[in-house]
Amino acid sequence: MRNRQRTLAGYLFVSPQLIGLLVFSLLPVVYALVLSFMNWDGFGARTFVGFENFANQFNNPDFWIAMKNTVYYMIFVIPSSIFLSLFLAVGLNKVRGKELYRVFYFMPVVTSSVSIGVIWMWILNGDFGVLNLLLSHIGINGPDWLTDTHWVIPSIAMLSIWWGLGNNMVIFLAGLQGISRSYYEAAEIDGASRFKQFLNITLPLLSPTTFFIAIMSVIGSFQVFDQAFVMTNGGPAKASYTLVYHIYQQGFIDFKMGQSAASAMILFVIILIFTLIQFKMSKRWVHYGE
Template sequence: MQKGNAKWAFFFLTPQLIGLIAFAIIPLVSAFVLSFMKWDGFGERTFVGIQNYVSQFSQSDFWTATYNTILYTILTVPVGLFLALVLAVALNKIKGKEFYRLFFFMPVVTSSVSIAVIWMWILNGDLGILNQVLAMIGIEGPNWLTNTSLVMISIAILSIWWQLGYNMVIFLAGLQGISKSYYEAAEIDGASKTQQFFKITLPMLSPTTFFLTIMAIIGSFQVFDQAFVLTQGGPGKASYTLVYHIYQNAFIDFRFGMSAAAAMILFAAILVITLIQFSLQKRWVYYED
């Protein structure tokens, strides 16, 4: 019976394994090999060793992209998770939470390009809805997407709104998994709602928070669609991110070796950050026995 189950398991896993090998492992290995080559996409490939990596670290565009990506991560991850947690706690015990869950989750399943186009009109400095609303209360709205100081904040606001529903739903699932017996015992001991939140809810939600933090940081380092559609990396490369830098090297400058090297650096950075998070989780993540 066990052999038969193993055969059926392998049978159903085979399509996923083929997809993983064809669309993840092979491209990753190919990109790694290409990062040591000089290639314009058409001619012969020339081995240049680590020159592509050296060139990346010596380019001002690479460091600009790195700074913008880190700034975007700082703007989106803490604020996005905090708002999602507040929203999840607020919706956890009200009637009709299924409707609100669907309402907030709808943007998540919408195309990123469609979302960016809609927000392009919302943030338009002359005709945008946001500035019109601000004008109604006597505030002159700025040019959100052409101001170098505000463009990353604008993209961060879009991304927080876009991913809010996903984070909220995951937090809701975590909240519903907390046993009511903890709160009943706390009430018997005279603990206030605030004390229950900080002593029970947050610790019990720590695995969920840990998962969402990792996913949010990985996603923030891969931001591209919003910057590409809204600003094309501008103004003055104020929204020029690492993935946009990879795209620029490959499909605008036709330096595929340089692009692959930048992609490998990004991959290594995400891997290191994720490993650090896993190594630190024992200090704050509580797993119920």
């Protein structure tokens, strides 16, 4: 009887989260899947069209522009964010007052994306922006960051790296603090340098943390939208037109809900494939300390 009561209490405690997951995540995914096989403008009757929406997406030049821009963005963001956050975490792991540093670095993470976008529009302004002003003091003539097709994706990537740095750093710090000191003491007795300790102890034992951050970074990079929407509106000349922006454009500007849902399903499958590949690769390099 007592076990049943505990089980019931457990279900009651997790039920709000389960209901939220069902209502706001699982049901919308199922609805989007159904809608991807329909022709619907958001108001009238729905017409079943089979795989026509998917075929239209693969034949749509805008879809491939969005795909190229998203992959280009990922190349900038993922390696840089992982390296910089790990570098900061290692640097802050042993210093005094690291809790205060964590607060400072984490503050952008909890700041509104719109507010951050507006601030960075001012920083990256080609005429009177702070970044170009600083560059001019060292003799560099900065570009028009957000209106130059060659620089707009790197500019958005730079913002995203700064924005997510605190979150990844805190996760790495938690991983570092979970590594037993005994490993380093044994390495010091054997005469291993700090650099060798980092390569042979820290990195291998941080691999589960790195794996988690890599997966979340891939998912987040594929879903980039706020920055492009607020700062560039997908421009200039669709140079910052990303996959999620394409989904938004199809659904809420062109009112092609079926094609928008088909794009979302394609994005879902791409993220799933990348995640499964990373899980497969992790079996070879993830090591867990006892």
